[in-house]
Amino acid sequence: MLEDLINRELSADRYLERIGYSGPLALNEKVLFDIHEAHSFSVPYENLEIMARKPLSLAVESLYDKIVARRRGGYCFELNGIFSWLLNRLGFAPKEYFGRWVWGEPLKVPMKRHRISKVVVGGTPYICDVGVGLPTNVRPLVFETGLVQEQCGLSFRIIEDEVLGFVVQRLSDKGEWEHFYSFTEDVAQPIDFYYAHYWCTTSADSIFINSTMVHMPTKYGRNTIADIFDPVAAVKVREFRTTMPDGSVGRFIPRNGDDYKKALLECFGIAEE
Secondary structure (H helix, E strand, C coil): CHHHHHCCCCCHHHHHHHCCCCCCCCCCHHHHHHHHHHHHHHCCEECHHHHCCCCCCCCHHHHHHHHHHCCCCECHHHHHHHHHHHHHHHCCCCEEEEEEECCCCCCCCCCEEEEEEEEEECCEEEEECCCCCCCCCCCCEECCECCCEEECCEEEEEEEECCCEEEEEEECCCCCEEEEEEECCCEECHHHHHHHHHHHHHCCCCHHHCCCCEEEECCCCEEEEEEEEECCCCEEEEEEEEECCCCCEEEECCCCHHHHHHHHHHHHCCCCC
16 A cells, blocks of 8 residues: 555545545635644544554655555654645645653653644744644644633643743643643754654653553543553553543443454544554
8 A cells, every 4th residue: 555655646635534624725724723623633643553563654655654544643753744744735834843742751851752833824823733642732823922822621822941942831730831842943854853753663761662642632522542450350451531421531441352443443533453
């Protein structure tokens, strides 16, 4: 399948079909927001192939094959990489930035291992990011320091830091602003992400090869998979968690391969692993 993709033009129309977007394609804020949101609600953040130690390329053809043709998800280097390709194909002319993931990190200045894009529409700059596994914004953020922006019941703002550069913050349940990730305006090229991607997918110190991370927002909340210890089986298992219409969280532990595949498809649209 991948060889066939390399030998023909990749299709933006098929990508838009993958994320369920059939609206207009004008170069305006509404279209940018709608496409960003459609992607967020259609393509899961997931590291299942990383956990399986499968080699993953950041070449556009490989990303297209995985996320569009095979309808899989990915993590930030993959998701924002292919999304930037789509934005560029549609005429939005994104600039990619190499960021530092800060939330939950023990170091004040962690390594660069996050990928985002900036798009300017109607003179207003926006930060686009469809590659976060935590509860986050599903539409772009206005790139304006100090501006509090609310999405999906969450509050965000961008501040400046003399060491980290620009920092996207999220308001915690305790009412405190927490660093989410940071970036500078040095424009990155696709090849710049390769080394960090290799570290994330192969290093024994990488969180991506040690813990299952599957997340996708829904209109009721979000669906996730978490690693838990099952006292019945006395092993670590993957528990599916789904936000129900009343706000409660449904929990399900597949007991066989068929149940696991069915849950992946129903909760995340993943038809293979």
